Amino acid sequence: MHLSKRIINTPSSPIRKFAKLEKEALSKGIKVFHFNIGQPDMETPQKIRQTFADFDGKIVLYAPSRGIPECLEAWKKYYQSQGISIETDNIIITLGASEAILFTLMAICDPEDEVLIFEPFYTNFSGFAAMSNVKLVPITKKRENNFAFPSIEEIKAKISEKTKAVLICNPNNPAGTVYDQTDLQALVDLVKEKNLYLISDEVYREFIYNGIAHKSVLSFPEIEDQAVVIDSVSKRFNHCGGRVGCLVSRNKELTEGILKFAQARLAVPTLEQLSVVPLLNTPKEYTDSVRESYKKRRDIIFESLRNIPGVECTLPQGSFYIIARLPVNDAEDFVSWMLTDFEDQKRTVMVTPAKDFYLTPGLGKDEIRIAYVLNEDDTKEAMEVFAKGLNKYLKINT
Numbered sequence: 475m476h477l478s479k480r481i482i483n484t485p486s487s488p489i490r491k492f493a494k495l496e497k498e499a500l501s502k503g504i505k506v507f508h509f510n511i512g513q514p515d516m517e518t519p520q521k522i523r524q525t526f527a528d529f530d531g532k533i534v535l536y537a538p539s540r541g542i543p544e545c546l547e548a549w550k551k552y553y554q555s556q557g558i559s560i561e562t563d564n565i566i567i568t569l570g571a572s573e574a575i576l577f578t579l580m581a582i583c584d585p586e587d588e589v590l591i592f593e594p595f596y597t598n599f600s601g602f603a604a605m606s607n608v609k610l611v612p613i614t615k616k617r618e619n620n621f622a623f624p625s626i627e628e629i630k631a632k633i634s635e636k637t638k639a640v641l642i643c644n645p646n647n648p649a650g651t652v653y654d655q656t657d658l659q660a661l662v663d664l665v666k667e668k669n670l671y672l673i674s675d676e677v678y679r680e681f682i683y684n685g686i687a688h689k690s691v692l693s694f695p696e697i698e699d700q701a702v703v704i705d706s707v708s709k710r711f712n713h714c715g716g717r718v719g720c721l722v723s724r725n726k727e728l729t730e731g732i733l734k735f736a737q738a739r740l741a742v743p744t745l746e747q748l749s750v751v752p753l754l755n756t757p758k759e760y761t762d763s764v765r766e767s768y769k770k771r772r773d774i775i776f777e778s779l780r781n782i783p784g785v786e787c788t789l790p791q792g793s794f795y796i797i798a799r800l801p802v803n804d805a806e807d808f809v810s811w812m813l814t815d816f817e818d819q820k821r822t823v824m825v826t827p828a829k830d831f832y833l834t835p836g837l838g839k840d841e842i843r844i845a846y847v848l849n850e851d852d853t854k855e856a857m858e859v860f861a862k863g864l865n866k867y868l869k870i871n872t
């Protein structure tokens with residue numbers, strides 16, 4: 475039967491690509507340390523879980539398409555706590571950040587339109603772009619340059635008649651970079667001049683380790699109609715399975731347009747929306763403590779990587795990911811080998827090859843991404859196993 479070009483062109487998630495090999499390793503009784511997916515091992519807060527336990531209604535009704543008023547108010551209050559003043563009609567609650575990205579691309583681009591993106595980037599952006607027939611145009615941030623913000627000239631050179639937006643992720647998955655006021659101001663000036671949208675995925679807003687306060691694109695009044703923030707509680711409150719996110723924009727035409735998409739898919743689950751209200755009202759209670767844990771995990775991983783000869787990496791400033799260059803020709807081969815051919819006392823480690831975080835062919839072939847989502851003891855143990863694995867792989871392959 476016929477399948478659309480759209481579905482054929484949509485890539486499989488590289489994060490899940492090795493699931494079959496992982497299953498085989500598990501079936502051999504091997505413990506697999508998971509550094510491959512941004513699913514932290516921390517508990518979802520009790521206040522979230524309590525909502526489900528307390529529910530005694532007889533019917534779970536559809537929520538309003540924009541979101542339950544109580545949840546919209548809680549998001550508004552959350553943004554106030556971040557120093558950002560918005561109204562509830564600037565918000566649309568979505569099925570995680572994922573749906574917010576998809577809705578935004580579909581709302582601002584026609585098929586074949588272009589969106590500029592800094593690579594390496596969160597790989598599922600490729601999937602959302604393929605689903606909405608949008609062409610992502612990469613601007614490379616180089617590892618040798620600590621994945622620093624590209625120059626405005628480099629960005630300008632990629633703008634064409636089809637460009638509709640610049641899409642950033644700050645703090646960044648996968649590079650761990652954080653864009654500061656100067657970087658953002660330069661970008662804001664550019665999108666203002668070129669009349670482009672600036673879409674900013676800020677799901678890791680609270681996870682910054684160098685003491686710098688996060689700067690949202692919503693805090694630049696000069697691009698009020700052009701700024702769109704993509705947000706989620708998946709990482710912030712370790713509630714990945716709750717699927718509650720939102721998009722925020724002060725551009726009323728845009729949000730009212732996107733509301734039509736939201737109406738077509740009816741609603742985001744009712745109890746899940748209600749469950750996040752207490753945390754959105756008092757976010758710091760949770761995020762301050764988990765930030766400290768991530769920082770400790772980051773430091774263990776960074777030190778371990780630096781002690782492995784031939785491995786290169788930069789200390790991440792935010793999110794909970796690190797990119798490392800390995801002394802291998804093909805990181806994908808190494809990642810598979812760790813699952814199929816290696817074990818150390820029935821233990822192995824699963825990481826993600828970084829190739830698919832780039833669009834430019836050839837880039838990231840010798841890089842991996844590690845998500846620092848395991849507790850400190852497991853992180854230490856997993857890094858020991860990882861180092862042994864890499865050492866053995868290099869002996870066999872050189």
Ligand SMILES: Cc1ncc(COP(=O)(O)O)c(C=O)c1O
Nearest residue numbers: 512570571572596647706708719
């Ligand atoms: C940068 C970024 N945006 C969006 C998402 C997806 O978030 P959600 O679970 O809210 O759909 C992720 C998940 O890893 C992410 O890293």
